[in-house]
Amino acid sequence: MSSPIIAPSVLAADFANLQRDIEMLNESQADWIHIDIMDGVFVPNISFGLPVMEAINQYAKKPLDVHLMIVQPEKYLKAFRDAGAATITVHYEACNHLHRVLEEIKSLDCKAGVAINPHTNVQLLEDTIKDIDVVCMMSVNPGFGGQKFIENTYKKVRQLKEIIAENNAQTLIEIDGGVNGQNAGPLVAAGADVLVAGSFVFKSVDPLLTIEELKNQ
Numbered sequence: 001m002s003s004p005i006i007a008p009s010v011l012a013a014d015f016a017n018l019q020r021d022i023e024m025l026n027e028s029q030a031d032w033i034h035i036d037i038m039d040g041v042f043v044p045n046i047s048f049g050l051p052v053m054e055a056i057n058q059y060a061k062k063p064l065d066v067h068l069m070i071v072q073p074e075k076y077l078k079a080f081r082d083a084g085a086a087t088i089t090v091h092y093e094a095c096n097h098l099h100r101v102l103e104e105i106k107s108l109d110c111k112a113g114v115a116i117n118p119h120t121n122v123q124l125l126e127d128t129i130k131d132i133d134v135v136c137m138m139s140v141n142p143g144f145g146g147q148k149f150i151e152n153t154y155k156k157v158r159q160l161k162e163i164i165a166e167n168n169a170q171t172l173i174e175i176d177g178g179v180n181g182q183n184a185g186p187l188v189a190a191g192a193d194v195l196v197a198g199s200f201v202f203k204s205v206d207p208l209l210t211i212e213e214l215k216n217q
């Protein structure tokens with residue numbers, strides 16, 4: 001079992017000291033930096049938008065993993081690429097033409113991600129799995145950090161792993177929401193490749209050590 005890709009979520013950072021927190025991530029064993037964009041429509045919360053993302057990109061030395069929790073994400077793909085996104089993840093539930101959106105993301109030279117809400121069956125990804133670089137499996141209902149991990153996620157990881165293998169796809173499985181020191185190991189054992197962690201990293205006494213612990217699952 002290789003060590004997971006660690007993607008701390010900036011949503012839990014100190015926005016009044018964002019430069020400091022990004023520089024901490026640069027020095028850490030984090031692999032990606034997870035950026036949660038919320039529009040107050042697709043999810044019942046507003047986080048931040050392109051100007052903040054551009055500010056993060058000025059300091060970040062690691063790939064930016066952008067999680068778009070917005071309606072009509074196809075309107076903003078180029079803007080987020082230009083703001084520094086390495087991966088652009090759209091929600092399955094927000095796309096009427098998912099295949100087209102994935103092609104557009106790839107044409108921008110970004111990795112294409114699809115996020116699924118806890119109620120969305122992984123089977124629905126079967127017909128696009130070969131076009132998806134990263135499935136972001138929500139292990140909480142999207143919209144807020146600091147929520148409790150939904151245990152049904154393990155079953156969904158195993159099911160998705162099978163779909164990926166059956167289709168000979170290279171898709172990474174990313175887990176997003178409520179990830180902590182207890183569930184990180186079992187998630188990796190179940191087949192998770194990428195762990196997003198917000199509160200568990202930024203609210204810890206020593207975020208550098210917490211990231212190291214997650215990396216060493």
Ligand SMILES: O=C(CO)[C@@H](O)[C@H](O)COP(=O)(O)O
Nearest residue numbers: 142143145146177178198199
């Ligand atoms: O996309 C989301 C929430 O909608 C996540 O990326 C959260 O930001 C993760 O935060 P924690 O649950 O780890 O505190």
Ligand SMILES: [Fe+2]
Nearest residue numbers: 036067176196
């Ligand atoms: Fe996220």
